[in-house]
Amino acid sequence: MQRLPMTRSETFAALLVEHARVRGNRPALREKHLGIWQTLTWQQVFERVQKLACGLASLGIKPGDHVAVIGENRPQLYMSMMATQALGAVPIPLYQDAVAQEMVYVLQDASVSVAVVEDQEQVDKMLEVRDQCPALRSIVYDDPRGLRHYVDPALLSCDQLAALGQQQHAPEFFEKSVAAVQPHDPAAMFYTSGTTGKPKGVVLTHHSLIDRARAVEAMEGLTDHEEVVAYLPVAWIGQNMFSYTQLLVTGFTVNHPESPDTVTIDMRDIGPTYYFAPPRVLEGLLTQVTIRMEDAGWFKRTLYGWAMQVARRVGAQVLDHKPVPLVERVRYAVGNALVFAPLRNVLGMSRVRIAYTAGEAIGPDLFVFYRSIGINLKQLYGSTETAVFVCVQPDGNVKPDTVGPPVAGVEVRVTEEGEIQLKSPGLFKEYYRNPEATQETLTGDGWFRTGDAGYLDEDGHLKIIDRAKDVGKLADGSLFAPKYLENKLKFFSHIKEVVAFGAGQSEVCAFINIDLEAVGNWAERRGLAYAGYADLAARDEVYELIADCVEQVNRDLSQDKRLSQSQISRFLILHKELDPDDDELTRTRKVRRGFVAEKYAVLVEALFAGRERQYIDTEVKFEDGRTGRISADLKIRSVRVVTPNIARAA
Numbered sequence: 001m002q003r004l005p006m007t008r009s010e011t012f013a014a015l016l017v018e019h020a021r022v023r024g025n026r027p028a029l030r031e032k033h034l035g036i037w038q039t040l041t042w043q044q045v046f047e048r049v050q051k052l053a054c055g056l057a058s059l060g061i062k063p064g065d066h067v068a069v070i071g072e073n074r075p076q077l078y079m080s081m082m083a084t085q086a087l088g089a090v091p092i093p094l095y096q097d098a099v100a101q102e103m104v105y106v107l108q109d110a111s112v113s114v115a116v117v118e119d120q121e122q123v124d125k126m127l128e129v130r131d132q133c134p135a136l137r138s139i140v141y142d143d144p145r146g147l148r149h150y151v152d153p154a155l156l157s158c159d160q161l162a163a164l165g166q167q168q169h170a171p172e173f174f175e176k177s178v179a180a181v182q183p184h185d186p187a188a189m190f191y192t193s194g195t196t197g198k199p200k201g202v203v204l205t206h207h208s209l210i211d212r213a214r215a216v217e218a219m220e221g222l223t224d225h226e227e228v229v230a231y232l233p234v235a236w237i238g239q240n241m242f243s244y245t246q247l248l249v250t251g252f253t254v255n256h257p258e259s260p261d262t263v264t265i266d267m268r269d270i271g272p273t274y275y276f277a278p279p280r281v282l283e284g285l286l287t288q289v290t291i292r293m294e295d296a297g298w299f300k301r302t303l304y305g306w307a308m309q310v311a312r313r314v315g316a317q318v319l320d321h322k323p324v325p326l327v328e329r330v331r332y333a334v335g336n337a338l339v340f341a342p343l344r345n346v347l348g349m350s351r352v353r354i355a356y357t358a359g360e361a362i363g364p365d366l367f368v369f370y371r372s373i374g375i376n377l378k379q380l381y382g383s384t385e386t387a388v389f390v391c392v393q394p395d396g397n398v399k400p401d402t403v404g405p406p407v408a409g410v411e412v413r414v415t416e417e418g419e420i421q422l423k424s425p426g427l428f429k430e431y432y433r434n435p436e437a438t439q440e441t442l443t444g445d446g447w448f449r450t451g452d453a454g455y456l457d458e459d460g461h462l463k464i465i466d467r468a469k470d471v472g473k474l475a476d477g478s479l480f481a482p483k484y485l486e487n488k489l490k491f492f493s494h495i496k497e498v499v500a501f502g503a504g505q506s507e508v509c510a511f512i513n514i515d516l517e518a519v520g521n522w523a524e525r526r527g528l529a530y531a532g533y534a535d536l537a538a539r540d541e542v543y544e545l546i547a548d549c550v551e552q553v554n555r556d557l558s559q560d561k562r563l564s565q566s567q568i569s570r571f572l573i574l575h576k577e578l579d580p581d582d583d584e585l586t587r588t589r590k591v592r593r594g595f596v597a598e599k600y601a602v603l604v605e606a607l608f609a610g611r612e613r614q615y616i617d618t619e620v621k622f623e624d625g626r627t628g629r630i631s632a633d634l635k636i637r638s639v640r641v642v643t644p645n646i647a648r649a650a
Contacts, residue, residue, distance in 0.1 A: 071118025
């Protein structure tokens with residue numbers, strides 16, 4: 001089954017066929033297994049996809065059907081998605097860390113008949129909910145470990161699926177299937193994270209996904225020699241677009257780490273040239289760097305501090321090839337040789353040519369840090385409904401407070417209310433079986449309502465303030481943008497998550513999650529014993545540490561004419577970490593702000609009432625689905641608010 005049909009490369013299967021013909025012996029996918037990198041060429045990928053597609057057809061998959069794909073980034077799961085698309089069917093990636101009951105709604109809503117999963121953990125989830133999902137008839141698994149004694153007619157391995165396809169279908173079947181798929185047919189469906197209400201199935205076509213990938217390919221000069229490390233959930237449109245869609249459009253190599261815990265090591269092995277990370281990952285990396293520096297000797301700490309001062313002054317200008325005084329350029333070169341280059345190597349970013357961050361707003365301080373040490377980090381803006389690529393910062397014209405101008409083919413407008421609306425070739429086809437929601441998100445003249453608030457600056461760059469529904473005003477009428485405040489606080493390595501409140505109030509207050517690793521390291525160096533997160537979070541010393549961070553942010557805000565009145569006056573440290581399993585965060589780790597405010601209403605009320613303490617009893621969910629309760633008497637801390645020394649905006 002090696003016949004290569006003649007097709008136009010306007011669908012994902014057609015792109016695969018083209019790569020197999022043009023660069024058949026070049027590496028397409030790599031996977032690290034037991035410490036050794038295993039490589040699949042484009043020809044090998046094509047042959048495997050052909051067999052898997054025929055196998056899925058043998059299980060009854062036909063055009064328009066839905067196939068769930070669940071697991072970490074693995075070549076077999078990527079090839080299963082390719083095989084599904086080759087049949088004209090639609091893959092639906094699901095978050096691998098979701099509990100079984102979270103998956104039920106999607107499996108039912110999409111009438112999923114076949115689930116391709118990574119391992120025993122995901123098999124167990126499917127078996128657990130099978131009775132609730134009558135359409136689900138087959139479960140295909142990649143990793144057989146732990147499954148040897150499972151006896152169930154619905155179960156079969158990827159190898160068995162491929163063998164079944166080879167037995168029952170000739171190469172002509174695959175050729176005809178690929179030829180029948182049209183560019184405007186559905187190519188994939190992604191369920192929204194559900195920050196409000198039930199998730200919606202976003203249907204994207206082959207054309208919309210491929211068009212946006214080609215636009216960025218042309219903009220960035222991407223080639224088939226790029227190396228990418230795919231480590232984020234494939235169910236997230238950002239990772240799917242960046243690694244899967246771009247893989248098939250550009251023909252570069254995607255590398256799959258051995259596990260989530262080995263990503264940094266595996267990145268050092270590969271040396272990716274094209275990198276993608278949401279702010280939470282970049283925050284985590286910076287926290288690790290900060291911890292290592294705090295544990296280093298006096299000389300290293302001093303050298304690092306000096307070098308970072310130089311980097312903050314001129315690093316971004318050096319990266320953008322802008323004029324820099326000779327003395328500063330020499331200092332930066334010394335800092336690069338002694339600090340920045342070794343740091344980029346530790347992070348696995350020595351060869352990164354283009355790096356993107358997206359998913360949510362990134363704090364300007366965090367953004368500038370990476371650019372100042374020589375990493376060409378750029379912000380991009382988009383959503384699931386727009387196939388991600390709406391705005392991208394161009395090389396040499398990167399502003400820390402904008403997401404860049406619109407990508408080729410995209411039109412952007414801002415309403416009088418401040419909402420961003422757009423038109424794009426990457427726009428979704430519909431919300432699956434939800435015409436009302438589809439209609440609501442489009443204006444009468446065909447523009448997509450993003451739900452984000454912002455404006456276009458004098459250079460045509462789009463600046464995002466916050467989600468439109470989250471942007472509000474304080475009691476005195478001044479602007480309140482909670483995400484902006486939260487990101488400034490999350491730049492500090494000791495702070496992991498923040499939820500700010502203040503709309504309609506006379507002051508701003510906040511919930512804070514400490515970073516257990518960073519604060520734990522800080523406590524251990526000071527001889528502070530603690531029994532866990534809740535115990536550490538309640539320490540007076542930790543409250544002093546966090547208060548100092550908040551006051552630093554307040555000093556910065558006092559210089560901002562639009563946000564000077566949004567300084568935080570009171571905060572508390574939550575007794576538990578916000579968790580997707582408790583519905584406080586989405587699976588992409590975005591705060592479900594409304595849910596958190598409702599769940600912890602007693603704490604919100606205590607903050608604004610000026611109390612010094614508040615008791616809270618909270619239900620929590622464990623990984624196995626069981627529930628329990630955790631309670632605490634939380635301290636509430638007031639902090640200094642700086643009198644603005646500039647005129648406040650009207």
